[in-house]
Amino acid sequence: FHAAVQTGQLRKATNMVCTVSDDRGEEVTYAGTPMSTLIAEQYGIGDVISLLWFKRRLPPWAVRFIEMCIVVAADHGPCVSGAHNAIVAARAGKDVVSSLCSGLLTIGPRFGGAIDDAALNFMRGADEHIPPDEFVESMKRAGRRVEGIGHRIKSAECRDSRVELLSAYAHQRFPSTRYLEYAQQVEAYTLQKSTNLVLNIDGCIGALFADLLSGAADTLFDGAHLDEHERSQAVRSIIELGALNGLFVVARSIGLIGHVIDQRRMKQPLYRHPWDDVLYAQDDLAPT
């Protein structure tokens, strides 16, 4: 309480507040941990993400999973929107940062965004004990596809090995995988509809990240005594802040920069989209 008042008072005096890091002293600290400790105690990239985004060093099982997600999402070929725009900008002779940003700015609802929605949906379904069939059918009635379900190639007979490996890791190391289990119940129902409606990699990461944040709640929210409902709310609010989206962005930055370096190395010339791939039409704005 006192702290809150003081904080309130101090806030009046400054225009900015920051709880991420502090560079005023002799060495920078990440959420209170000084840099020399980070180096001496072998903090990895997953540890640093957990400090800078979640203010706590998460337990090793969680940190390793964060790093696995980055490995899995780092790239997906040159044809997707992000890589494509980064490549086109690099071929226009632009620097690494500009080319990267040209690509990053395509990340959103249709490209990279299924993870968040999958996580939030499966959480809602599991927390509100919605039966899997009802969960699927209500989304169908609303004209929406179930985020995290479906694959063009994979099927019940031929699983995506990444999903298998991440799930296997989580079963071994996570304290609980109840959101994954809910997702799998949803998958069991959708597989009755069609054999390619498997839990895909976005759905798997989304569900497991919700399990991760819930399983690490004692570390994340140590000041607070949260009941199950409050904990679930707290996890959801982290996802709504954009943490999963952020993870995809950091991961894919690696791939985008890889494509930019690649084009520069090969000295690829200015890209021009071929005329004959465009339908030039005339139109007015009248509603159709």
Next chain:
Amino acid sequence: FHAAVQTGQLRKATNMVCTVSDDRGEEVTYAGTPMSTLIAEQYGIGDVISLLWFKRRLPPWAVRFIEMCIVVAADHGPCVSGAHNAIVAARAGKDVVSSLCSGLLTIGPRFGGAIDDAALNFMRGADEHIPPDEFVESMKRAGRRVEGIGHRIKSAECRDSRVELLSAYAHQRFPSTRYLEYAQQVEAYTLQKSTNLVLNIDGCIGALFADLLSGAADTLFDGAHLDEHERSQAVRSIIELGALNGLFVVARSIGLIGHVIDQRRMKQPLYRHPWDDVLYAQDDLAPT
């Protein structure tokens, strides 16, 4: 019908469709008008915007108003988010395009975005014949401020001259100003509440742009015979596509580039925000 089929067939064959401009021939055309015509017939910037965004050359009264909006919105000092970030990037030694984009990326709901919402709200109020008092009170009940109403300095006694001048222009030249009139009825009501709850420049531009698009409907939607409701829907959908937002963005680009050039000319050094303006706090993510 035939055209539609053909279009459908052609679309299969190409990956892109474009109805904006065509650079395949000897000279580029904007929505069908060749460049030499643009020059010979003295098309101005407002004309070009109307061609490239709305596929039609709008009548002179509308074109001049588009240009007035750009003049009014071109800059608003160095302290607002957009100019500030452009300045900071320029002082970090970045090129014009990067600095501009760093600034543009702050334009959104809280900075630059009141025009769209003001336009859509006033349209809804006027089209659904919501009494102005009910319009204001229902937004108040929803905990929302009326976009386009309110000013820190201006008041009923001391009007914003830009609002007066734009309104005067519209009264003289627009075929109808019914959305502006609705906005003024809303203002009449809010002024009873407080003397500074005047129609502000965002609200004025928003309402008048709705009037402009409605008044130019014959030009815009010439293929279609629209009743009043359909026309209103069509206008609304143009605003929802982002046209007003786009106008603010084009306008403010001029100012942002001005700030970038200014910092470069003065050889301003790297900006560092002052430490003592930041409250460094430690925190966890627990809900409060």
Next chain:
Amino acid sequence: FHAAVQTGQLRKATNMVCTVSDDRGEEVTYAGTPMSTLIAEQYGIGDVISLLWFKRRLPPWAVRFIEMCIVVAADHGPCVSGAHNAIVAARAGKDVVSSLCSGLLTIGPRFGGAIDDAALNFMRGADEHIPPDEFVESMKRAGRRVEGIGHRIKSAECRDSRVELLSAYAHQRFPSTRYLEYAQQVEAYTLQKSTNLVLNIDGCIGALFADLLSGAADTLFDGAHLDEHERSQAVRSIIELGALNGLFVVARSIGLIGHVIDQRRMKQPLYRHPWDDVLYAQDDLAPT
């Protein structure tokens, strides 16, 4: 001198300096001119650009030319890098600002950048009285193409009408067109080499903008008594600050936003570059 000292002293006290605009008073001023004056005296977009970028309202002949440049450069079809990336981002479901920036970030040396170089080169040639043949041959020896010369379709027999019209305008209204004349002498020489080595639109705008800034020197640099050499230096430094590049960027923003609105209106789906248009290769980084 006193002013300089004062400025120096004042600078110590603030972290920011701005000579573009001022929003502290009742109404914003652009380089000292209050908004109500801008509206009342019918300032157009060209006037506002000259105020915000060059601190002075340039004479009408110059302002109209600035606007003509924006008209000419506003768009060049959907296939060039900028439009393409804006389209791809829009089809990924991104908002207007993000899509615009994804496109803008491709503007640079290979796309949109020939105007600056053309201007600086022709200025150097004319100011240093380099004979046109020597100018061309020295660039050839350096392995460089003459920026602003050459066209894929146009030729001596079939001129680009935009070049003709802009030149005609300048001959009529500019106090001097000596940089254009130099450019035309260069063209006369290159045309002996090949019939398509005409002065192109970038070269024409570049040369004429140098003429414009020189011709408006009394307005631009009114505090200073500049001899011809100093004036030329001053003009060059404005171009080096990025003003011509900025003009292209503002102009093309109009087109990019047009493409974004177009894609949104047509509800175009996520773009994926076709696999069969990509050569997938394996490689190492060894020098070749």
Next chain:
Amino acid sequence: FHAAVQTGQLRKATNMVCTVSDDRGEEVTYAGTPMSTLIAEQYGIGDVISLLWFKRRLPPWAVRFIEMCIVVAADHGPCVSGAHNAIVAARAGKDVVSSLCSGLLTIGPRFGGAIDDAALNFMRGADEHIPPDEFVESMKRAGRRVEGIGHRIKSAECRDSRVELLSAYAHQRFPSTRYLEYAQQVEAYTLQKSTNLVLNIDGCIGALFADLLSGAADTLFDGAHLDEHERSQAVRSIIELGALNGLFVVARSIGLIGHVIDQRRMKQPLYRHPWDDVLYAQDDLAPT
């Protein structure tokens, strides 16, 4: 040769080339390594960066060093240009990607860029056997500061622990640290000038990354038999492609996203730079 011809022929047929990754098969491959292998063989983030940027899995000593660099560069407080602009954009209500890009676009010569130059300079000094005193004095004559040297707080008596720890790691695990040794000789000379002219963290990372790429040459350039000079050229060209810059960008993305999440969580309002921190001046563009 045959391969080259084939490549040449194939290139004609496609508009894009990519050697980074391949998503055509059942699972994506990174530089030829399929995703399931990445997961099964526990590739970490450093491994993925080395695959996607350098086409090879670098040896463990190198991979761990890449990860240490990301840890060290992930954040540096809220006051530096990048974090500041990301914070301002987040407070303007923008999404994670837009806010991140607003911050990233400040990374360049004055912010984040000393690492590349330090690396290239120390390489040149060591490869051309320039005596350290001559190296320093020649840069002084050219009016340049030695990139990678100097610290505001640290000194010979009070070393930066990060520099010590990274150097210790490299001495233990790198096959050679000759560029670091050269940098230390430079430091020995500059320390005679002033006690704070120590090798700083940027210089240390730059020199060691040059050592890393040289030490991993057999892996990186396995197709080629390079002599020492060629190897050095090849390493330099990788740095010139932007790889070190890219590493800083990926690292700092983590911090920027941390700041964005932080501001969103605290629901910080729109930032406006304080008027009284700005010197508003009037000016013309005359040279001074």
